[in-house]
Structures are given as structure tokens and as C-alpha cells.
Amino acid sequence: xxxxxxxxxxxxxxLQPANLLWCFVGVVLGTVVxxxxxLGPPATIAMLLPLTFLMNPAAAMIMLAGIYYGAKYGGSTxxxxxxxxxxxxxxxxxxxxxxxxxxxxxxxxxxxxxxxxFVAGTVGVIGLMLxxxxxxxxxxxxxxxxxxxxMALGLAMVVLLAGRSMLKALLAMLVGxxxxxxxxxPFSTTSRFTFGQLELLSGVDFVVVAIGVFALxxxxxxxQGRAEAQxxxxxxxxxxxLPTLQDLKACRFAFVNGSVIGFLIGVLPGAGSTIASxxxxxxxxxxxxxxxEFGSGVPEGxxxxxxxxxxxxxxxxxxxxxxxxPGSGTTAILLAALVLWGFKPGPxxxxxxxxxxxxxxxxxxxxxxxxxVLNLPLVPLFAQVLRMPAFVLYPLILGISIVGVYSVSxxxxxVSLLVAFGLLGYLMRMLDxxxxxxxxxxxxxxxxxxxxxxxxxxSQGDLSILATRPISAAMLSLALLILLIxxxxxxxxxxxxxxxx
Amino acid sequence: MKVGNAxxxxxxxxxxxxxxxxxxxxxxxxxxxxxxxxxxxPLWYGVAMAALSLILMISSVVRGNRETIDWRGAxxxxxxxxxxxxxxxxxxxxxxxxxxxxxxxxxxxxMYRRPLPVAAAVAAGLAAGFYVLFPLLLGVNxx
Numbered sequence: 001x002x003x004x005x006x007x008x009x010x011x012x013x014x015l016q017p018a019n020l021l022w023c024f025v026g027v028v029l030g031t032v033v034x035x036x037x038x039l040g041p042p043a044t045i046a047m048l049l050p051l052t053f054l055m056n057p058a059a060a061m062i063m064l065a066g067i068y069y070g071a072k073y074g075g076s077t078x079x080x081x082x083x084x085x086x087x088x089x090x091x092x093x094x095x096x097x098x099x100x101x102x103x104x105x106x107x108x109x110x111x112x113x114x115x116x117x118f119v120a121g122t123v124g125v126i127g128l129m130l131x132x133x134x135x136x137x138x139x140x141x142x143x144x145x146x147x148x149x150x151m152a153l154g155l156a157m158v159v160l161l162a163g164r165s166m167l168k169a170l171l172a173m174l175v176g177x178x179x180x181x182x183x184x185x186p187f188s189t190t191s192r193f194t195f196g197q198l199e200l201l202s203g204v205d206f207v208v209v210a211i212g213v214f215a216l217x218x219x220x221x222x223x224q225g226r227a228e229a230q231x232x233x234x235x236x237x238x239x240x241x242l243p244t245l246q247d248l249k250a251c252r253f254a255f256v257n258g259s260v261i262g263f264l265i266g267v268l269p270g271a272g273s274t275i276a277s278x279x280x281x282x283x284x285x286x287x288x289x290x291x292x293e294f295g296s297g298v299p300e301g302x303x304x305x306x307x308x309x310x311x312x313x314x315x316x317x318x319x320x321x322x323x324x325x326p327g328s329g330t331t332a333i334l335l336a337a338l339v340l341w342g343f344k345p346g347p348x349x350x351x352x353x354x355x356x357x358x359x360x361x362x363x364x365x366x367x368x369x370x371x372x373v374l375n376l377p378l379v380p381l382f383a384q385v386l387r388m389p390a391f392v393l394y395p396l397i398l399g400i401s402i403v404g405v406y407s408v409s410x411x412x413x414x415v416s417l418l419v420a421f422g423l424l425g426y427l428m429r430m431l432d433x434x435x436x437x438x439x440x441x442x443x444x445x446x447x448x449x450x451x452x453x454x455x456x457x458x459s460q461g462d463l464s465i466l467a468t469r470p471i472s473a474a475m476l477s478l479a480l481l482i483l484l485i486x487x488x489x490x491x492x493x494x495x496x497x498x499x500x501x
Numbered sequence: 502m503k504v505g506n507a508x509x510x511x512x513x514x515x516x517x518x519x520x521x522x523x524x525x526x527x528x529x530x531x532x533x534x535x536x537x538x539x540x541x542x543p544l545w546y547g548v549a550m551a552a553l554s555l556i557l558m559i560s561s562v563v564r565g566n567r568e569t570i571d572w573r574g575a576x577x578x579x580x581x582x583x584x585x586x587x588x589x590x591x592x593x594x595x596x597x598x599x600x601x602x603x604x605x606x607x608x609x610x611x612m613y614r615r616p617l618p619v620a621a622a623v624a625a626g627l628a629a630g631f632y633v634l635f636p637l638l639l640g641v642n643x644x
Contacts, residue, residue: 051639051641054641167556167557168557170549170553171553174546174549174550174553175515175550177542177546178518178543178546178550185529187538188530188533188539192525192529192539192543193522193525193543216585220578221578223577223581224571224574224578225574225577390613391608391609391612391613391623392609392627395601395604395605395608395623395624395627396627398585398601398604399627399631402597402601402644403597403631403635403643406597406642406643407635407641407642412593412644415589415592416589419582419585419589422582422585426578426582427511430507431507431508431511433511448542449542452537452541452542453536453542454536456536456537457535461532
């Protein structure tokens with residue numbers, strides 16, 4: 001099926017009234033989540049995942065993806081009005097966005113953020129549409145050794161960019177692999193790490209870990225303080241939100257820069273939208289005629305990072321849907337969602353589920369238009385979300401988390417596990433262990449073990465099979481090189497500098 | 502506030518977990534007639550975990566890391582976690598709605614120091630909202 005007919009089929013799915021409604025619900029929820037500091041897309045998607053089991057998978061995927069990219073739009077609002085990023089990808093928007101707001105140009109900053117998000121978000125979807133199908137065809141040549149190597153490479157990339165300490169990131173990933181190993185061995189009937197608990201024989205549900213580590217962990221971190229920040233007033237009226245022609249002219253390269261860099265970074269596992277926004281900002285500053293003014297409120301300083309973090313969404317869906325390899329915590333949860341609904345993300349996913357894939361792509365075009373329409377005139381309304389007191393928000397998150405986990409299994413044992421994983425999530429944040437490698441280790445652990453054992457069955461236990469097949473050898477060598485970076489002072493210094501910037 | 506080396510303690514805990522994984526994995530088949538057994542993969546990541554956590558501990562001792570931890574903030578977070586754990590235990594005895602309302606009341610009145618009527622209103626409102634939304638509208642059972 002060619003792209004055009006696929007897209008037509010996708011629009012036929014996405015334009016169904018129910019799917020339009022769920023797309024709208026997703027982008028509105030995403031915007032609200034993006035606005036609320038301390039509640040990110042992974043936590044929200046994890047919390048809502050159990051409720052989607054009642055829904056048609058296409059509608060559920062459209063809604064969850066809407067939350068994912070909608071949050072990127074919303075994240076800029078708090079960065080600009082509050083100087084507090086609604087989510088990590090909007091950190092760099094604070095620099096020029098808040099500076100513009102303090103100069104009385106909050107409306108223009110919000111308008112530029114919305115337009116850049118729309119342009120780059122659409123470019124990201126076009127990239128997804130063009131790149132995913134051929135990549136999936138290429139990946140059909142992969143066998144178990146290549147899959148194992150690919151997952152190892154994905155995990156190595158995540159470890160490389162997850163935080164300052166690669167050692168801690170590796171340890172977090174290994175804990176994820178261990179949690180994935182809890183339960184009955186898929187190749188034999190041996191029960192592993194079950195502590196004699198019958199409830200653990202079927203393993204630890206991904207939803208329990210994701211909600212515990214992300215949602216509960218975030219609530220506990222937020223509970224460390226009591227202070228609530230004060231936002232600058234949101235400008236009222238569409239006219240006050242439209243940037244001037246001069247602003248748009250200044251941003252024209254930033255729109256392209258954000259779109260391209262965001263998509264390319266998104267395709268790489270582990271990099272994520274935060275790094276995409278920082279790199280895009282850095283490139284914009286480097287090529288600007290007025291680099292010294294960055295940080296004091298230049299519109300391109302808002303357009304580049306906001307574009308990049310939206311375009312990244314389309315890029316991040318490429319490895320997820322074509323290879324079954326998520327590149328971040330959020331896409332790991334989306335992968336788990338697809339698996340729970342009975343799909344098998346990988347090279348055959350697009351050809352076997354054309355209506356779902358193209359429906360998702362088409363819904364993202366529609367969702368981006370919805371977000372532009374919503375975000376320009378309704379920013380003052382969305383900004384009201386910031387008025388929700390923390391003492392109402394946090395018990396609400398706890399309640400939704402508990403009900404979400406209970407609705408999956410109907411077991412209070414899982415709710416107890418949720419509480420335990422909430423503490424783990426909090427301790428990880430407190431001790432500076434990144435949570436993305438843990439979640440990716442958990443999501444990929446089962447598949448990775450299966451691929452490794454199948455590879456060794458193919459070779460009668462000879463590990464050299466991983467090194468003698470060219471694609472697998474190349475990917476494993478790259479993974480090894482990545483993991484050895486801390487041993488090379490110059491390279492590690494560059495990595496740390498990149499992370500700090 | 503300066504505290505003992507948090508990296509050392511977390512490394513110790515992870516080394517213990519790595520040791521436990523190795524001990525458990527060594528009881529299962531490493532290699533069977535059809536290929537790797539159930540102990541194969543866990544043994545490898547158990548060894549990796551033990552080795553890496555030892556490196557973490559040694560490097561933290563060598564560098565003499567003494568991280569600053571906000572104990573007051575951590576105490577607040579642990580208090581909420583404890584309240585959450587107790588409320589989950591209470592679900593078995595009094596049901597979700599009362600247990601959750603008590604948790605919300607605690608968070609609003611004690612953690613955020615809001616007046617008791619406000620705390621009671623938030624707790625009752627949230628519990629009622631959950632009852633209407635989940636069992637009544639969505640048909641989702643509460644714990």
C-alpha cells in the first residue's frame with residue numbers, strides 16, 4: 001500500500017466521530033498535563049492506561065498519543081508564564097519565553113510556541129509517515145541475534161543520555177531487567193524471584209511499575225515542599241496572542257531547525273525531547289546574528305526548542321512502531337499499551353495493522369490542528385489550570401493511580417506493589433538514579449532474554465553467533481563503545497557538558 | 502544537612518540485590534539440552550549488578566562523596582508514603598472510599614496545613630467524585 005492510499009485509509013479511521021472525540025480528549029488532557037508542573041506525560045499515560053482496556057485499541061492509541069504530543073504544547077505555557085517548565089522538554093523555553101513575558105510579550109511568546117509546535121509537530125508526523133514503512137520493511141531481515149543486538153544498543157543509548165552517572169543508569173536498567181524476570185520462565189515452568197507469592201507467578205504488571213515509579217514518585221517528590229509558584233497573568237484575546245510579522249520572520253529558520261533536529265533526535269533511542277530542545281536551541285543560537293541576545297527574550301529562542309520537542313514525538317514513534325524499541329519512558333509505556341491490547345510492535349506491525357498505524361498518523365495531523373486552534377485562543381483558560389491547588393491535585397493523582405492499578409488486576413496485592421514502587425521511584429529521584437532506564441529495562445527485558453536464548457538455541461549455545469552476523473556485530477560493537485565512554489575522559493567530558501547544557 | 506554517603510548505601514543495597522539474583526540464578530539450569538536455561542540471563546545481569554554496584558561503592562568512598570539531602574523534605578515525602586501505605590491496608594477493612602478520604606484529609610490538613618473544614622470538604626468531594634466517576638459512570642470497580 002502506498003503512502004497516499006494509506007493516509008486516505010487513516011483519515012477514514014481518524015475522522016470517525018468517536019475517534020475524533022478521543023483525539024480531542026487526548027490533546028486537551030495532554031495540554032492540561034503539560035501545563036501542570038510535576039505531572040508529566042509518562043505518569044498520565046500510565047495512570048490512564050488501565051482505563052483504555054475498555055476502549056477500541058485505535059481510539060485508545062489515538063487518545064494516548066494525543067496526550068503525548070499535547071503535553072508538549074502545554075509545557076510551554078508554564079515555562080513562559082511561570083518560569084517553571086510543565087515538563088522537562090520545556091526547560092529551555094523558560095530562558096527566552098519567561099524573559100519575553102516579563103517584557104510584557106507573553107502573548108507573542110505563547111503564540112510563537114503554539115505556531116512552532118504546530119509546524120514542527122506536522123513535520124514530525126510527515127517524517128513518521130515517510131520513514132516508518134520503509135524502515136519496517138528493512139527490519140524484516142532481522143532475526144533473533146539482530147533483535148537482541150538492537151535492544152542492547154537501544155538500552156545503551158538510553159543509559160548514555162539518561163543522566164550524569166552512567167553507572168547509576170546501568171544499575172537502574174539492570175533493576176528493570178530483574179523486575180522483568182520476576183514470574184514464570186517463558187521457556188520452562190521454573191518460577192523465578194517470586195518469594196513464594198502466587199501473585200508473582202504471572203510477573204509484575206508493567207502498569208504497576210510505571211504508575212508507581214512515575215506518578216507516585218512524582219507526587220512524593222512534590223510533597224517535599226509546600227510552596228506554590230505564582231504565574232504571570234495570561235494575556236487575553238486572540239489579537240494579543242498573535243506574534244508580529246517581524247517575530248515570524250525572525251523565527252523562520254527556527255521553525256525548520258526545530259522540526260528537523262527534533263525528528264532526527266526523536267528517532268534515536270534514548271535522546272528524547274529534552275535533549276532535542278536543547279540541541280535545537282544551541283544550533284539556533286550558534287547560527288543567529290544576535291547570539292548575545294539569547295536569554296533576554298528573543299522569539300527564535302522560544303520557537304526552536306518548542307518546535308524540536310514537538311517534532312521529536314513523530315520521530316520517537318518510528319523505532320517504537322517499526323522495531324518495537326521504545327526510546328524513552330513515555331514510548332515505553334505506549335509499547336506496553338500496544339502489547340496489552342494484543343499487538344506486536346515490530347517490522348510486521350504496520351503491514352498487519354494498517355488501519356491502526358495510518359489512523360494514528362492521520363489523527364496526529366488532526367490533533368496538531370486541534371492543538372493550534374485550542375492553544376491560541378484558549379491559553380487564558382488553560383492557564384486557569386495552574387490555579388488548581390496542590391492539596392487537591394496530589395490526592396487526586398494518588399486516587400487515580402490506585403484505581404488504575406486495581407482496575408487492571410482487581411488485586412490489592414498489586415496496589416501494595418504500587419505503593420512499594422512509588423517509594424522506589426521517589427528514592428531513585430532522591431539519589432539521582434534515572435527512571436527511564438529502569439522502565440526500558442522492564443519493557444525490553446522479556447523480549448531481550450527471549451531473543452538471546454533463541455539466538456543461542458540457533459547456534460547450540462555458541463555466543464559467537466552475536467559477533468559473526470554483520471548487523472548484530474555492528475550494533476553490539478556500537479553498544480559496547482557507548483558503554484565504554486566513561487573510560488575516555490574527553491568523550492565523557494563532552495557527554496557531561498552536553499547533559500549539563 | 503550533610504549525611505552519610507547515600508551512594509554507598511544505595512550501592513550496598515544493589516550489591517545485596519545482585520548477590521541475591523546470583524544465588525537464585527545458580528539454582529536454576531544455566532544451559533540445558535535445548536539451549537540456555539532459566540538461570541542463564543539472570544546470572545549475567547546479577548553478576549553485572551553486583552560488579553557495577555561494587556564499583557559505585559568504591560568510587561563513592563574514593564571520591565568521598567557526601568551528598569546533601571533535604572531531610573525535612575524527605576521526611577514529608579516519607580510521611581505521605583506511610584499514610585498511603587496505611588490507607589491501602591485500610592482498604593481491606595473500611596473500603597476504598599473511606600480509606601482514600603482519610604488519606605486526602607491527612608494530606609490537606611497535616612501536610613498542607615489547611616483548615617479542618619477545607620480538608621474535610623476536599624476529602625469528601627474527592628471520595629464522592631471517585632464514586633460517581635468510576636463505579637457509576639465508567640463501571641470500574643473500586644478496591
